[in-house]
Amino acid sequence: MSLSKSDIKLIKSLHQKKFRNEYRQFIVEGEKCVNELLHSDYEIIHLYHTHEWENKSNNIQKTPVSINELQRLSTLNTANKVLALVKQKDTTFIKYVDEKISLCLYDIKDPGNLGTIIRVADWFGIKNIYLSENSVEVYNPKCVQASMGSLFRVNCRYGAVENIFSDAKKNQSKVVAATLEGINLYQYRKPEKTLLVMGSESHGLSPDILNLCDEQITIPSYGQAESLNVAIATGIICAEWMKG
Amino acid sequence: MSLSKSDIKLIKSLHQKKFRNEYRQFIVEGEKCVNELLHSDYEIIHLYHTHEWENKSNNIQKTPVSINELQRLSTLNTANKVLALVKQKDTTFIKYVDEKISLCLYDIKDPGNLGTIIRVADWFGIKNIYLSENSVEVYNPKCVQASMGSLFRVNCRYGAVENIFSDAKKNQSKVVAATLEGINLYQYRKPEKTLLVMGSESHGLSPDILNLCDEQITIPSYGQAESLNVAIATGIICAEWMKG
Numbered sequence: 254m255s256l257s258k259s260d261i262k263l264i265k266s267l268h269q270k271k272f273r274n275e276y277r278q279f280i281v282e283g284e285k286c287v288n289e290l291l292h293s294d295y296e297i298i299h300l301y302h303t304h305e306w307e308n309k310s311n312n313i314q315k316t317p318v319s320i321n322e323l324q325r326l327s328t329l330n331t332a333n334k335v336l337a338l339v340k341q342k343d344t345t346f347i348k349y350v351d352e353k354i355s356l357c358l359y360d361i362k363d364p365g366n367l368g369t370i371i372r373v374a375d376w377f378g379i380k381n382i383y384l385s386e387n388s389v390e391v392y393n394p395k396c397v398q399a400s401m402g403s404l405f406r407v408n409c410r411y412g413a414v415e416n417i418f419s420d421a422k423k424n425q426s427k428v429v430a431a432t433l434e435g436i437n438l439y440q441y442r443k444p445e446k447t448l449l450v451m452g453s454e455s456h457g458l459s460p461d462i463l464n465l466c467d468e469q470i471t472i473p474s475y476g477q478a479e480s481l482n483v484a485i486a487t488g489i490i491c492a493e494w495m496k497g
Numbered sequence: 498m499s500l501s502k503s504d505i506k507l508i509k510s511l512h513q514k515k516f517r518n519e520y521r522q523f524i525v526e527g528e529k530c531v532n533e534l535l536h537s538d539y540e541i542i543h544l545y546h547t548h549e550w551e552n553k554s555n556n557i558q559k560t561p562v563s564i565n566e567l568q569r570l571s572t573l574n575t576a577n578k579v580l581a582l583v584k585q586k587d588t589t590f591i592k593y594v595d596e597k598i599s600l601c602l603y604d605i606k607d608p609g610n611l612g613t614i615i616r617v618a619d620w621f622g623i624k625n626i627y628l629s630e631n632s633v634e635v636y637n638p639k640c641v642q643a644s645m646g647s648l649f650r651v652n653c654r655y656g657a658v659e660n661i662f663s664d665a666k667k668n669q670s671k672v673v674a675a676t677l678e679g680i681n682l683y684q685y686r687k688p689e690k691t692l693l694v695m696g697s698e699s700h701g702l703s704p705d706i707l708n709l710c711d712e713q714i715t716i717p718s719y720g721q722a723e724s725l726n727v728a729i730a731t732g733i734i735c736a737e738w739m740k741g
Contacts, residue, residue, distance in 0.1 A: 373729055375720045377718070377720055378720035475620075475621050479645070485617055488729035492737075
């Protein structure tokens with residue numbers, strides 16, 4: 254079996270959001286990410302790999318390709334051994350899952366930030382991330398890459414934040430927003446169950462959204478930067494929440 | 498005064514490391530970053546701006562340009578009102594400056610990570626970052642962009658880590674490495690003065706480097722991700738160090 258023109262066309266189309274949405278498929282690249290994928294419950298449609306790739310998959314359809322062919326399919330500057338064609342999961346918000354802490358991301362636009370936040374969640378054992386409908390999609394290749402395989406373990410759901418918040422509150426979770434004018438993170442008494450809300454890179458959280466939140470917290474600053482990167486702020490708050 | 502071919506050639510050459518090194522100049526883009534630059538002690542050689550830009554500079558040479566001209570000069574997908582041509586500062590490590598906490602970055606390769614770490618340092622009032630000689634350069638446009646202007650307030654110096662470590666120790670600083678097998682960050686008794694060492698994205702810190710460090714600390718994990726992004730880890734540790 255070798256690489257056909259229609260394979261190339263399909264995979265290259267998945268570099269674009271439009272076709273990812275249409276086909277409900279996405280691509281995963283590189284040894285590390287594909288190995289994590291193989292241990293997940295995602296459905297792999299096909300693998301394209303160079304002879305260098307150490308095959309750890311059984312009954313999955315595969316096509317061996319040259320490094321030049323792989324580069325043609327790749328979204329990376331330097332293609333890395335293997336590329337998987339994968340079925341998307343349904344990411345529609347249905348119901349809030351009760352946990353010690355979950356994340357809600359409001360209009361996050363940078364796929365690298367989203368992937369990094371998913372990796373943070375996975376490090377701290379946070380299982381659920383809720384996203385506003387205008388947030389960047391989790392199946393964006395840059396997000397998949399930045400998550401370093403954590404995407405396959407963290408449940409990501411998109412919905413109207415009003416619904417997510419009210420569902421969280423019904424589940425006795427406090428809706429806590431990270432802002433620049435909240436209670437000092439280290440003086441704040443953490444609730445038993447929290448939905449931590451992080452705002453967009455450029456606009457943070459609007460007054461309307463903040464009105465729906467129960468409380469606001471802030472990471473104290475000792476310097477002059479106007480703000481922290483959203484993934485950094487998420488990491489710092491999650492670390493403080495999880496340490497006990 | 499209008500945009501000349503030689504202006505375009507010079508500025509486009511500064512998209513590349515080779516010419517940044519040769520000319521000892523770099524570019525700063527966008528309203529936010531240029532405004533921070535104007536408040537810094539960096540020497541601005543020239544400003545290129547569209548009519549939209551609200552001029553806050555006095556005796557600096559400027560050229561008004563069209564948005565299309567600005568886009569030709571830009572490293573961004575969407576050029577943003579203004580671009581500055583700036584003199585680099587000398588970034589050679591000379592001596593260790595005594596502070597409560599400083600950062601040492603070992604072979605960091607991703608300019609976005611470096612810029613984000615500089616922003617973290619600035620948020621927490623950390624004044625000095627030392628970098629191994631093989632680390633990415635601070636004047637890389639992606640680093641400048643990710644630092645969101647913090648680059649102009651944080652002192653970055655490149656040198657041999659052996660020299661940086663020994664100089665830090667002479668100044669009674671403990672050299673503390675962030676690794677995956679150190680003391681739990683929250684159980685660790687923080688020294689009075691610390692040089693915090695962060696390893697590269699792909700290889701962390703080599704045994705040789707670790708041998709030169711006094712201690713190792715780790716951010717406790719509660720999930721399954723193999724590691725945290727280096728900028729996230731830096732943020733979490735700095736937050737814990739600074740909170741008192």
